[in-house]
Amino acid sequence: MIPNASINIELGSAESIETSRTYKLSGDKIQGYVDGLEALKQAIYKVLNTERYEYPIYSFNYGIELESLIGKDPIYVQIELKRRIRECLLRDDRITDVDNFKFEVNGDEIKCTFDVHSIFGNFTASREVIF
Template sequence: MTPEIISSDFEVTKETETSKTYKLSIDKIQGSVDQIEALEQAIYKVLNTEKYEYPIYSFSYGIDLDNLTGKDVDYVKIELKRRIQECLLQDSRIETADNFNFTVNGDEILCTFDVSSIYGKTTITKGVNV
């Protein structure tokens, strides 16, 4: 028995997943958003979900911030930058997270940074208690 050679003429195309999602607020769903607005919402959600805390999410989802409490401010700044980048760069829509600026106000560090994505650039702010 001789093996048959099968010829196939097909083209592989790469499709980008849609970014359309429900627009969430604190108390209700308000229509839908897509592209940069959907990405900003996803960033907000992942940066406000403590890693390993909720069994519904995989261990790669969220950010580990609990163990930064009580640490030296300079250490927290360095770690916060690294952890934010590590967390956000898992999203294929995000290209870079950079231009980090930190403001210390008592026991809180306010971190502002830019996110470049396939939809454009946006500025994000995240507060962390130390």
């Protein structure tokens, strides 16, 4: 038997905030869940270690282009790395700014350290690139 009562539901104009809860990657295993700042750090690690246009599972907007920097002048690599990291990370709505870039050149490797400002707080991240 189906009830005859009518139900009125009024939908407000409140904005919904998407959660950042995701699986926690621990080495080569998935163990539990992570949320907030730790989820953002994990997302940054993943996007900075995925070559853009390389994997068909990801959209063309995901990842960073680093292979084209191989064999280039260190000054050019530093300038491009700064631009590419900012471009890559600022696509994430949780990140408000990326700044304070510092570079350490050691042979054919550059270590780039930078500050990430997010809705969850600020932290320092880094990425090493062989050029």
